[in-house]
Amino acid sequence: MNNVARTTRRKVLKVLGAGAVGSVLLSGSASAEKSFGNGNGIGAFLNDKAELKKPPIWDDGISDQRGEGTVEVEVGTLTSMVPPFEEGPFAFAPRVVKVSPGTTVKWVWTGNPWESAPPGIPVPPGAPWPHDVASLEKIGGTYKFASDMFLAGNDKSFEYTFEEVGTNLYFCHPHGYPFHDNSGFDYNLVGMRGAVLVRDD
Template identity: 30%
Template sequence: MDISRRNFVRIAGVSTAVGVAGCTGNGGNGGDDTVPGEDYPAIDEWLTETEVGDADDTYEGTLLDRRDSDTLTIETGAAGNGGNFAYAPSAVLVSTGTEIEWSWTGEGNPHNVEAEPDDQLGESDYEFSSGEAVGGSGVQFTYTMDTAGIALYHCEPHLSLGMKGGIAVE
């Protein structure tokens, strides 16, 4: 089995965290590369909000921390919200300059990606659109997160089901 250095470090870190759980007293996240959603209240509110669409049932109250990545792929049409009506991951933290690629799974079609600040609690610092909702696998929409802020987005046809996402950019 060929293990990359990164996977070895991740496995060793998880093993160490499991071995010393409760002994460090640092309140860490056990090496799972997440940050609390409460650190980003606009994203936390957007993904749990039910006055604008439904809450995203895939959101577990944390953002996946990917500040060390230059690119990130978000699955569009991932399992969740009563079918394939989710983005995966739905909440993420990235660095300025990160290129985000939303990639359609081919499930739960049609989908799109819409960041419209006026429709998203007035909290989104970004405005972008993949265009009209389309179906199929292999569809992609790419956007570079070029300034610090918050991007709240949704799928127009599936907003009522909770198909929402949030990106914190630092």
């Protein structure tokens, strides 16, 4: 039991440290990358086992917003976690949106802090948490779309316009990283991942 508590504490401290970086490098290669079908494996990607999140992470819910010019997705919404954690601001909402070609998706950072951490975790109440948005797909070694790393509550946003039909999977580096490598990010810590489905039907 003590080993579990210490491991969890180390993970949280590592997440806090990742946020201090301030931004994420948008190029480079990841070794031993896990394949999710390049956008076709939406269920495998979103429900991939997360260390601090109870399964299932995604319940197959899709927010159909076709025909809208701009669609907002909140960054850092509250989600349930495994004991001794109860919930934390580590989700996208809606997790999956269906949009028409030409739609701009605007990710908006929420002000949700972690109100209370379990005993032994040195996180003050109301502490902001770092999040970013990065596509699973890379083009020439660079993410198809990616934001800077922002702290929750900083009234930040990031936009990307989706022109082509397809499935676009994305993640938060500190909380949903999909690669086993030496980047300094833990593999899929709390399942903070999402998808944009672009459909013309």
